[in-house]
Amino acid sequence: MDRVIPLDLTRLTVRELNHFLHHDLPTGDAVRVEILNPNGMHNLAVGLDAPAEIDILGHAGYFIAGMNKRANVTVHGNVGWSVAENIMSGTVRVKGCASECAGASGHGGLLVIEEDASSRCGISLKGCDIVVGGSVGHMSAFMAQAGTLVVCGDAGGSLGDSLYEATIYVGGKIHSLGADAQEEPMTAADMARVSDLLTKAGIARDLKSFKRVASKRSLYHWHADAGQEY
């Protein structure tokens, strides 16, 4: 059985918490850290670089598990802006909803939002996979360069605006596509990719409803002849 280390934020400052997670985590054992009374506080469990299991028991604030490497962080509640910003590896799971900019510029690893994510989810994504059990808000995957955004519910306006090489899959309705984003046919490889990510996320959905959105690549190069009319 895992050894559980409780860390109570009514007794510790956020700085003390993160210092412990960076420097004092026991190595070698299967360790699970429970962060108690997060009460919407920001910057919890940021900059981790250890194969630790972290459970945040309650609603948390901004920048939760930012820059995460190797750790598996689960938030048992909602999070504010920019959860798992610049995630490198590991898994960040939010059992509730996430506010804006979830997974912004994430390089690797997996971010799971079990309920809804707000606007600009996966903005400037650079290789991370994001699975959202519910819907995402407007301007999601804006300028996303690599990685995958799977949205089981609906997507808000301007989805995938100025998209590079990231791929978006949407199970529900798309309110509107952004500039240079287009819907494309789902191939067997796409089906396998969505299936694999949903399995990793522990979310069961009917694969048949998913649509693929990718870049038209017409904004990649500046065309002098286009007279700025793209």
Added chain:
Amino acid sequence: MCGIVGFLAKKPEFVQSLGEHVVPMLTCMGDRGPDSAGLAVFGEPVESSLRRFSLYAPDRRFDWSAFEQQLATRIGGQIELNALENHAVLIGSVEPVRLKAWLTETHPALHLLSTGRAIDVYKDEGHPSDIARRYQFTQFRGTHAVGHTRMATESAVSPAHAHPFTAGEDFCLVHNGSLSNPYSVRRKLEKKGIRFETDNDTEAACRFLEWRMSEGDQLETAIQKGFEELDGFFTLLMATADKLILVRDPFACKPAVAVETDEYVAISSEYRALAHLPGVKNARIFEPVPEQIYSWTVSSPST
């Protein structure tokens, strides 16, 4: 960056304890706006022949009792003045226009913060926790309140530039964000004879919406026109004598989170300002979507 907070009591016990719930919200949001703060509180309206006026004196040693005697002599009618520090609430039968003219002539340094039958406004420079303590916000009772913590970005730090802004009667507005066309809005309104008291961008939004209402629009219709007229970033929280209204700009650039239970509605820039509220951990918490008008109406009696 600024912080906004709002609270609407659905049960009488929350009317009685309004200040106790709102002060931790305001103090917490001091992290987002430490230079000045304000709070508008709405209670049981005074009878229709009377008005409530919130007054602010820049001089902490202002002689309110002499002022009350002057009022009785020069203005007359029914007068009740409740002063605390450099702030006073005047309840009187005087016409708002007449009082304003008299204040301008005889006490130009005094600032008329609000006019109405239900509204009291407090605002000042300093950290929100100090302002809450100075004016004893925890003691406040009322059906609903709107508060603001300011980190000034576009105009001076002064009590007059602090939010809430008011216009007309029983209307106030707080703003997180910045407008990019406040001067063009202002020029349009000034041509119609509407006067401004500061160069703050939020005042333009407040006076625009109040102008639309004075032209016969409901607040919701005025806000729809505001979406066309106001350019920039905004989360706006507004209140009238019986309503609390929240909107975010089309890009939702500035944050807002709301919680609604059977006992209260609470709104803030960040969830952590709501974390102390009773029952919040299991309540319905949601993020308002862009350009949608969220409106809550006071239903419970205020006693």
